[in-house]
Amino acid sequence: MSKAPLVSKLISLPEAARRVPNGARLALGGFAVYQKPMAFVRELIRQNRRGLTVIGSANSFDVDMLAGAGCLSRVETSYVGLEKHGLARNFRRAVEGGRLKVVDYPEMACWDRFRANQDNFDFWPAKFLGGNDVVTYNDEIKTFPCPITGRTLHAFPAANPDVVVIHAIAADEQGNVVIPARRLLPQSGDVLMGRSCEHVIVTAEKIVPKSFIKRHARFVELPSYRISAVVEVPWGSHPTPTLGRYLSDDGHLDSYVEASATDTAFAAYLDEWVRRPADHFAYLDKLGSAQLSRLTDLGSLA
């Protein structure tokens, strides 16, 4: 008796980005300046996406680049900045110019919003929001009496992403995603996001055979049935790092930050690094193998 073949969820980067329509609520994985799905972000810009809401925990180059390309209308997060590289200047200009609305959430609450979706709740409760202006400027945060004690609590809404996009080191064609044992907080955030939504796209450094997945079954935190599409995107978080694979490209980030000083200079950066390269591999060719190989991070062997 013949067995029906397994369904492959492997698609191209342009196809994957087309699954995020204008106006979508998009959650981007990674945390702060670490392991951001930047190749996916560049593809959204190539496709001239508009009116997106980005929901996150702490954001950086992802939101800044989308803001600089005019793709965003709203951001819901705790932080948009570039850590040691300073303020996110495209983001800043867009907000100060009234073109981008920010809904500020405390950092822990940002994670709790995804936990709410993971538990299929519409809200998450908090005891620590009294007196904070995150409540003043957000009509979606309500007070309610604790049903057990009667004490007044705040309820803030679940993250409710339409699409989650994370960048991982490896997945198979069916969407089994490996998160390495040697991980830090950004990778745990990816796992949480991946469990908060029914439309999860994974860009992976490498598409691996099933035998690799079976040898690393303990590290498959997101099994195939949770994933709707996988894309093979080596160096897919560049210029941000992918933990254990490659480091932050600080030289490139410096030139990014310099370009972000004005709209004109940043438009030139986008032309050079995003719109002119035909695809992600043309972007990598432009960076050059010497530059990429210098970023390699051996991580640890065991």
Next chain:
Amino acid sequence: MTAPATLNETLAVVLARSFADGEVGFTGLLTGAAAALFGTGIPLAAMELAKRLHAPNLTILLAGCYHNPDFSEIDRLPDSEHSAMLRDLPCEAQMVDYPGQFVLKRGDVSFGFSSAVQVDRVGNINSVCVGPHDRPKVRLVGPILQPEHMTLFRREYVMMPHHDRRNFVQKVDYVSGVGYPGGLEGRKKLGLDWGGPCLVVTPKCIFDFDREAGLMKVRSIHRGVTRQDLQDATGFDLGDLSAVPETEHPSESELEILRHHVDPRGVLMPAL
């Protein structure tokens, strides 16, 4: 004869004396030389000093994630939270999820350090925007973990690298960390169980709080700063400063430990 204490050393000692044995101290990674020194370097030096004196059981949370890291292994102050450098720095517990080992909402963290662009006279802090929220004059990074620092931590040290009228204002433009509006009673009415700022540390002075009244007051003025300088640099009335003492000095032995054991290579508190 020991060289006199620098301002950084003095502040590290004042902080160190205020930590109790067994406490858990949380510092984030601030960036930019001045902010990193005030928000990260001085607090780390203070905690390391306290551990060598009266608080051997203090737990240091570096970048909120790395428990009691071994600073002898680094040659510069870390500036990236989840970089290979911190990942590979030996420590006693490494946080890989959030929240992780410390139980944030039950109050495991005894004290933390934060910085802000504005602080006001009731101790509210702001790192979100200058000007109206929806059309700000300056958009800043956002609240980050400040709401939690000022409510879920048991107390907070607000570390201000610059003391100027634009930083010390009558009322912050956005409350991203709550101080004492209405005093302790006010915090209670807001539903806050514990926490709040305890000291505000600046290059000119140290503030503490009349927590009942909910007002920040000058506890001590640093050597070389006049009362007039201090009032001129502050955007609200500091009241009568005539009885305010000079900031306490480190002892010879505190300085000796700080210079020779805590930070012999100037990693935590580099001379700017």
